[in-house]
Amino acid sequence: MPLELVDRDDPSGEQDAIWTLNFGPQHPATHTTLRLILTLDGEKVLDAEPDIGYLHSGFEKLGEVLDFNQYVTIVDRMNYISPLANEIAWHHSVEMLMGIELTPRCKYIRTILAELMRIHDHMLCIGTCILDLGGATAFMYAFNEREKIYDICEMATGQRFHTSFTRVGGLLSDVTDEWVQRVREFIKVFHKAHTDISRLVMKNRIFIERTQGIGMLTRADAISGGATGPVARASGVTRDLRRDEPYLSYDDFDFDVICSQSGDCFARFHVRMLEMTESAKIISQAIESIPAGPIYAEGMGKIASPDKSEVYRSIEGLIHHFEAFMPNRQASVPRESVYAATESPNGELGYYLVSDGDFRAYRARTRPPSLLHFALFPKMIRGCMLSDVVAVLGSLNVIAAELDR
Amino acid sequence: MEFEQIKNSVSGAFPAVSLSWSEFRGQLRLGINASAVKQILSYLRTLGFDMLIDETAVDLLEYPDARDRFEVVYCLLSTETATRIIVKTWLNEPDLELPSVCDLWQSANWMEREIFDMFGIRFDGHPNLKRLLLPEQFTAFPMRRDYPVKGRGERHNFPVYTRAQS
Numbered sequence: 001m002p003l004e005l006v007d008r009d010d011p012s013g014e015q016d017a018i019w020t021l022n023f024g025p026q027h028p029a030t031h032t033t034l035r036l037i038l039t040l041d042g043e044k045v046l047d048a049e050p051d052i053g054y055l056h057s058g059f060e061k062l063g064e065v066l067d068f069n070q071y072v073t074i075v076d077r078m079n080y081i082s083p084l085a086n087e088i089a090w091h092h093s094v095e096m097l098m099g100i101e102l103t104p105r106c107k108y109i110r111t112i113l114a115e116l117m118r119i120h121d122h123m124l125c126i127g128t129c130i131l132d133l134g135g136a137t138a139f140m141y142a143f144n145e146r147e148k149i150y151d152i153c154e155m156a157t158g159q160r161f162h163t164s165f166t167r168v169g170g171l172l173s174d175v176t177d178e179w180v181q182r183v184r185e186f187i188k189v190f191h192k193a194h195t196d197i198s199r200l201v202m203k204n205r206i207f208i209e210r211t212q213g214i215g216m217l218t219r220a221d222a223i224s225g226g227a228t229g230p231v232a233r234a235s236g237v238t239r240d241l242r243r244d245e246p247y248l249s250y251d252d253f254d255f256d257v258i259c260s261q262s263g264d265c266f267a268r269f270h271v272r273m274l275e276m277t278e279s280a281k282i283i284s285q286a287i288e289s290i291p292a293g294p295i296y297a298e299g300m301g302k303i304a305s306p307d308k309s310e311v312y313r314s315i316e317g318l319i320h321h322f323e324a325f326m327p328n329r330q331a332s333v334p335r336e337s338v339y340a341a342t343e344s345p346n347g348e349l350g351y352y353l354v355s356d357g358d359f360r361a362y363r364a365r366t367r368p369p370s371l372l373h374f375a376l377f378p379k380m381i382r383g384c385m386l387s388d389v390v391a392v393l394g395s396l397n398v399i400a401a402e403l404d405r
Numbered sequence: 406m407e408f409e410q411i412k413n414s415v416s417g418a419f420p421a422v423s424l425s426w427s428e429f430r431g432q433l434r435l436g437i438n439a440s441a442v443k444q445i446l447s448y449l450r451t452l453g454f455d456m457l458i459d460e461t462a463v464d465l466l467e468y469p470d471a472r473d474r475f476e477v478v479y480c481l482l483s484t485e486t487a488t489r490i491i492v493k494t495w496l497n498e499p500d501l502e503l504p505s506v507c508d509l510w511q512s513a514n515w516m517e518r519e520i521f522d523m524f525g526i527r528f529d530g531h532p533n534l535k536r537l538l539l540p541e542q543f544t545a546f547p548m549r550r551d552y553p554v555k556g557r558g559e560r561h562n563f564p565v566y567t568r569a570q571s
Contacts, residue, residue: 053538058554060523061547065554096430223455223484226512237484244487335469336429339459339480339491352478354463362468367459367480375515404538 018046021386025054029132029390032400034374036389043386048378052403059405063364067330068094068168069305071364076162078366079402081124082117084153085344087166092247093340093351098333100169100303104291107249109175110166112183112286113156114248114342115279119190120149121345121397122230122272123197129269129394130201133210138200145193148186155179167305170296180287187284194280198273211265215380215392218263225379226372229347231396234271235263241343253285265388265395302331330359339367346370346397370396370403408433411452411490418448434491439477442494443504446479450509454481454490457510460517462524466550473497475526479506496526505531523548 024035033054039047059078063071068091075090076083088110095102102110127142150160156175157163165172201207217227222235232239240257242250258274260267296304302323310317323329333355341350347369354363373396381392411433412426422445425436437445459480465471473495481490496503505528506513517528518537525546528534536543543559545552 053536053540056538058547061554064550099430221511224511226456226458226510239484239487337463337478338430338432339478339489341458348458350459350480352459352461352480354468356468363463365459365461365463367461371515371519372512375512 017041023389025051029393030400031128032398034398034400034403036377038386038389040386045381045384045386045389048381048389050374050377052374052400055400055404057405060364060366063361065360067327067358067360069325071361072166073162073164075366076164077401078368078405079121079344079346079349079370079399080161081397081399082121082345083162084113084165085117085121085342086349087164088114088248089340089342089344089349090351091166091168092342093338093353094168096340097336097338097353097355098168098303098331100300101297102169102248103293103295103297104249105174105293106170106295108286108290109171109295111248111250111253112283112290113165115282115286116149116152116183118279118345119276120146122276125272125394125397126197126201126269129391130204130207132390132394133207135200135204135207138197138204141193141197141200145190145197148189152179152182152186155182169300169303170305172305173307174295180290183283183287187280187287190280191277194273194276202270202273208266210388210391211269211395213264213266214384214388215265215395216263217376217380221376221379222263225376227347227376228369228372229343229345230268230271230275231347231369231373231376233257233259234267236261241341241348245341247342249286250282252289253282255282265391268395302329327359332357333359337363341367344369346399346402347373366402366405368402368405370398370400374398374403411488414452415445415448419445432489432491434493436493436495439494439496439503442477442492443506446481446492446506447509449481449490449492453483453485454488456482456484457506457512457516458482458489460506460513460520462520462526462548464524464548464550475501475524477503477520477526501525502527502529504529505534507531522546525549 018039018041021038021040023038024030025033035051037049037051038045059074062074072087072090075086078086123142123146127139131139153163154160156179157165217235219236222232222237238257238259243257255278258271258278260271305324306317306320311321335355335357337354339350339352341348349369350367352365353361356362381389416424422441427434461478463476465473465476475496477494479492505517515537517531518534520526521534522536522539523546542563
């Protein structure tokens with residue numbers, strides 16, 4: 001609906017008028033709640049002004065109230081497309097602050113979960129975007145795979161969606177042999193499903209024409225704008241924290257960092273598509289070599305949350321539980337600050353933590369990749385058509401809950 | 406880039422500025438005066454720190470033994486060498502103003518708006534300094550430590566627009 005009609009002196013007489021279109025906050029193609037104010041010349045986008053904050057819920061303020069283990073439930077809800085990746089990033093920074101070294105088994109399980117989440121996230125990004133562009137079939141194929149990953153999450157953590165699985169220095173519980181078998185089976189069928197989706201999307205004439213050469217992001221803009229993850233790699237920035245600053249057990253595995261030079265929407269989807277194969281490669285290497293041993297390292301004392309069967313069956317376990325969770329009894333933390341980041345499916349997800357000595361953060365700043373990607377959106381959409389807005393939005397995979405926190 | 410190399414280079418270029426270097430968990434940190442922020446960040450930009458990964462603020466009101474009220478933190482990264490450096494500066498009321506670094510890194514634009522929104526720190530030279538996440542009618546700065554977690558009831562005072570008015 002045109003809100004504002006402005007006549008413009010145009011010598012050629014071909015231009016109609018410049019008008020403003022309000023896109024969102026409630027719109028099926030925004031997936032979540034974000035708003036764009038588009039300035040259009042006919043169907044051509046002259047400018048876009050993002051207006052965010054509709055999902056702001058004070059997560060960072062809550063991070064100053066809840067302790068390091070409790071806040072994981074909030075972190076889950078930031079990028080709810082890949083909750084475990086957020087949990088791993090959060091506890092990675094807490095462990096860095098406290099100087100905790102994880103056991104090999106814990107590292108491997110976290111690596112497998114992080115890569116499952118990458119597949120999970122990329123599947124949604126590609127599936128929903130092609131749905132917006134008119135192809136419902138690939139969407140169903142992608143969501144079929146996501147269901148299987150939900151089942152794997154449920155088996156390991158007891159929750160399908162908001163798993164809250166990681167703890168400082170470890171995990172809520174160990175995984176079973178049945179779970180390992182389940183992941184193996186998933187990887188077996190995943191390759192076939194991936195090929196199917198790849199054919200449906202990447203060889204689809206309509207999809208290619210709607211994404212190729214659209215929403216260009218140059219390498220210089222990607223670096224200056226702080227783009228990370230698949231968005232930056234599609235623009236020729238060869239950065240991947242898994243390779244450049246290895247954390248967890250990524251050093252042990254053989255995988256490629258997928259990059260592209262073209263910097264358009266198609267490249268971003270292509271990078272995501274190929275990254276899923278690399279994730280599957282990492283998982284299939286890791287799942288065959290999970291080291292035996294405990295989840296928590298020796299001598300963690302109060303930091304390790306006790307096993308629930310001990311808590312309910314022995315007095316020592318119950319004492320341990322209170323020591324670990326009562327605010328005045330918890331472990332002390334160095335009075336320091338630290339910035340730690342992991343490669344989440346969307347890009348560099350970092351936490352800047354300031355500690356005043358308590359077992360909770362004095363300041364828990366999230367560095368959300370979506371925020372910086374969405375800030376680049378006006379630059380990418382200028383000169384494109386109105387119908388390209390959904391393609392570019394989809395290729396950035398902006399998650400409003402992470403954007404607004 | 407080695408940490409020693411960065412330290413020598415910055416100290417050599419700014420002999421008159423007091424620089425406090427520290428390291429923690431393998432991270433290099435540099436504390437500087439608010440008046441020297443812009444020149445030192447511009448210099449680091451030329452040293453190869455081409456990405457501003459994060460810019461944020463901390464309210465030190467309740468921090469034990471803190472001398473200043475606010476700390477503003479810049480996390481820089483060099484995409485070539487994967488070196489990181491964290492630059493910190495401190496501000497006190499009533500002079501809550503810093504030079505904007507939007508001209509050095511585009512990514513500062515929204516992050517500075519967020520700091521203004523949450524802490525009330527203004528950035529001189531910012532192209533569009535207005536609230537990012539909260540509504541324009543909001544008057545408080547909620548990430549300050551003296552702001553209660555449950556809020557002050559601002560929600561009830563927001564204007565209500567009816568369909569007829571819109």
